[in-house]
Amino acid sequence: MSQFNRRWTITVGDQTYPIFDAEIPDIWQEIAEEKGFEITGRVRDRFHLVLRHNDCGAEMVSKVFTLRTTIPVCPTCLDERRRVLCAAAGVTYLGRGHHPNYFRILLPCGHETSRQQELLERVRLGSNEIRCEECLGHRLRAEARSRDWELIGADPQGELNYRLYRHDCGHFQRVAVVNMLTGRFTCGGCSEGWTRDPSFIYAMRFVLTSGREAIKVGFSRDPQSRLRHQLITDRDQYAMLIRTIPISTGRLAIILEKKLHLRLRRRHPEAVLDRSEFGGEVRVVSELYCASIETEIMRLLDDVEIWAKAIDRRRARMARRDQRR
Ligand SMILES: [Zn+2]
Ligand SMILES: [Zn+2]
Ligand SMILES: [Zn+2]
Structure with missing residues (x-):
């Protein structure tokens, strides 16, 4: 295009600029040629030029000042260099990232992410690798x-x-x-060693952010610590241990807890809280119940206490009988 063009705007890259209708001084053209460019027009105001890069033939907008003081960086060639760098690092270049020096890239697994140019250079050299999160x-x-x-x-x-x-x-x-x-580890909650150790069945009362009072029933070797460190996600949430029943072994506690949940679910299905109501607040696997059935829960826990004692007595009797034989 030339300064005699009748159009009002010109598109360079993906942007449209108003044409600045003025002559291109010969001295500017000479400077551009020295630096590998040709001035093809003037845009916006008297400070801006359209340059065509001789190497790639693509156009760019540059300030006159930039042309005079440095070698303008051709964005098309820069993009191409990034594309080549990414390809050498085994990924696909998608464009510039949100942060400076970050590229958006497509990993071989098909996931999109962004990485720093510097990292990609190290990956190209083989001194680093890109891990897909x-x-x-x-x-x-x-x-x-x-x-x-x-x-x-x-x-x-x-x-x-x-x-x-x-x-x-x-x-x-x-x-x-x-x-x-x-698999070289054991669960601190239910591993073999633990299932032989004494345990507790407990009940805890929570107030959820919805304002609803909820009860959790579970088993733990240390209900206080379970309440403090594992269940509560928001430290300020009101929570309180309302009952603990000592059980002779962890294995028995697991069995009794299962039985208890089964009974509660069967007798009070309406009191089982929907997971969506507490998912973000209380980290539990089993159910939470509405506190409206607290009396029922306490009654069942009385039963648990009786079962646990009866089972222990029976076990002790059997152990004595085995010894006598
Ligand atoms: Zn170029
Ligand atoms: Zn991936
Ligand atoms: Zn476990």
């Missing part, structure tokens, strides 16, 4: 699932090789990622 999360969840654990999130203690998991028994535990893969 999405694929990693997917893999860790699957590995945990296959061992009856659920991936909850990052390690609360900030250890990069650890994650927080929840066992199907309801116990939360930090586990090294590699141990979850190999």
Whole structure:
């Protein structure tokens, strides 16, 4: 295009500029040529030019000042260099990221992410690699699932090789990622050793942010610590241990707790709270019940206490009989 063009605007790249109808001084054209460009027009105001890059033939808008003082950077060639860098690093360049020096890229697995140019350069040299967070999360969840654990999130203690998991028994535990893969760890909530240790059946009362009072019934070796460290996600939430029943072994506690939930669900299905009501507030696997059936729950816990004692007495009797033989 030339300064005699009758159009009012010109499009360069993906932007449209008003044409600034004025002559192009020869001295500017000479400077442009020296730097590998040709001035093809003037836009916006007397300070801006359209340059065509001789190497690639693409046009760009530049300030006259920039042309005079430095070698303008051709965005088309810059993009091409980024594309080549990304390809050499094994990914696809999608464009510039939201932060300076970040590129949006497509990983070979098909996930989109963004990385710093500097990292991509190290990947190209083979001194670094790009890990897909999405694929990693997917893999860790699957590995945990296959061992009856659920991936909850990052390690609360900030250890990069650890994650927080929840066992199907309801116990939360930090586990090294590699141990979850190999299975070389035991659940602190229900492992063999623990199931022989004394335990408790407990009931706790919570006030949810909806204002509803809820009751949780469960078993734990240490109900106080379970309440403090594992159940409550918001530290200010009102929660209180309202009953603990000592049980001779963890294994018996598991059985009694299951039986209790079964009865409560069967007798008071209307009091079982919907998970959506407390999911973000109380970290539990089993049910929460509306506090309106607290009396019923306490009555069932009386039964639990009686069952537990009866079972212990029977076991003691059997043990004595075995000794006499
Ligand atoms: Zn270029
Ligand atoms: Zn991926
Ligand atoms: Zn467990």
